[in-house]
Amino acid sequence: MKINGHEIDISDxxxxxxxxxxxxxxxxxxxxxxxxxxxxxxLKRYPVSxxxxxxxxxxxGWYAKDAQDYFPDWIERVNFPKxxxxxxxxxxxGSKAVLxxxxxxxxxxxxxxxxxxxxxxxxxxxxxxxxxxxxxxDFGAVRFAALKLHDALTELDLTxxxxxxxxxxxxxxxxxxxxxxxxxxxNFANDLSLLLVRRYPEKLTLEQRKKxxxxxxxxxxxxxxYGATSVAPYSVRARPxxxxxxxxxxxxxxxxxxxxxxxxxxxxxxxxxKEDPWKGMMRHAQSLENHQETLKELLDHEEPADEEK
Numbered sequence: 064m065k066i067n068g069h070e071i072d073i074s075d076x077x078x079x080x081x082x083x084x085x086x087x088x089x090x091x092x093x094x095x096x097x098x099x100x101x102x103x104x105x106l107k108r109y110p111v112s113x114x115x116x117x118x119x120x121x122x123x124g125w126y127a128k129d130a131q132d133y134f135p136d137w138i139e140r141v142n143f144p145k146x147x148x149x150x151x152x153x154x155x156x157g158s159k160a161v162l163x164x165x166x167x168x169x170x171x172x173x174x175x176x177x178x179x180x181x182x183x184x185x186x187x188x189x190x191x192x193x194x195x196x197x198x199x200x201d202f203g204a205v206r207f208a209a210l211k212l213h214d215a216l217t218e219l220d221l222t223x224x225x226x227x228x229x230x231x232x233x234x235x236x237x238x239x240x241x242x243x244x245x246x247x248x249x250n251f252a253n254d255l256s257l258l259l260v261r262r263y264p265e266k267l268t269l270e271q272r273k274k275x276x277x278x279x280x281x282x283x284x285x286x287x288x289y290g291a292t293s294v295a296p297y298s299v300r301a302r303p304x305x306x307x308x309x310x311x312x313x314x315x316x317x318x319x320x321x322x323x324x325x326x327x328x329x330x331x332x333x334x335x336x337k338e339d340p341w342k343g344m345m346r347h348a349q350s351l352e353n354h355q356e357t358l359k360e361l362l363d364h365e366e367p368a369d370e371e372k
């Protein structure tokens with residue numbers, strides 16, 4: 064297969080990758096080839112971590128941070144220092160050819176880092192990873208959390224975007240101007256979560272210990288850390304139905320969108336009828352520092368939650 068002037072030797076197209084959906088490795092490769100025009104703009108500025116399953120999702124897979132030595136030279140790498148010392152060379156998906164090549168290497172899911180290749184210390188997005196209460200698939204509860212987060216962000220005059228994760232929950236993403244480092248972004252995210260916990264203490268929590276959450280949604284902000292990743296828009300998930308992490312509008316979420324509504328088999332129908340809701344998202348990058356004082360005022364107006372005491 065020749066793409067972008069690069070010859071890619073596709074192997075084992077007929078190997079079953081998703082037995083329940085009867086989808087093969089070839090189906091996965093074709094999906095990424097067809098979605099590349101929409102997906103690559105969300106990938107091309109960032110290092111990625113790959114979730115690889117050479118024998119399909121019912122066999123062992125692993126997360127691959129390092130670009131392998133045998134990857135072709137036309138795949139960009141970025142040297143990514145580790146906080147504990149050392150580094151790794153993360154691949155960058157800059158074109159359809161790279162996306163298809165990595166799919167042929169059994170990369171089912173692509174996870175992007177939150178900072179760009181040219182400045183790994185300053186994220187260009189703040190991310191909330193919202194999942195249902197432990198042991199449930201209460202999508203209504205997690206939808207409530209995402210919508211209330213959106214309401215609070217609107218009060219702060221911050222524009223936010225949402226996607227299904229293709230798994231259990233939703234990601235809420237706020238594009239940033241890269242003025243703040245990870246610590247400042249995470250602190251802001253924690254304060255915003257605290258505001259919501261004070262407003263809805265029976266439904267939301269910052270309690271890290273699962274046994275103490277009491278069926279409440281955990282407002283996870285640790286995604287906003289150096290070296291953390293989030294699932295890339297339009298990535299396939301290693302689930303039986305081959306579900307897709309799908310950007311949606313807030314109206315669609317309000318109307319009842321669920322985390323696994325879209326799959327390899329129906330996502331193109333959606334894109335044929337509706338433009339990517341995240342198209343041009345980074346043109347709306349914002350400063351958090353301009354909103355710190357407003358957030359503090361909102362916090363001061365709410366009574367402390369019991370879990371703070």
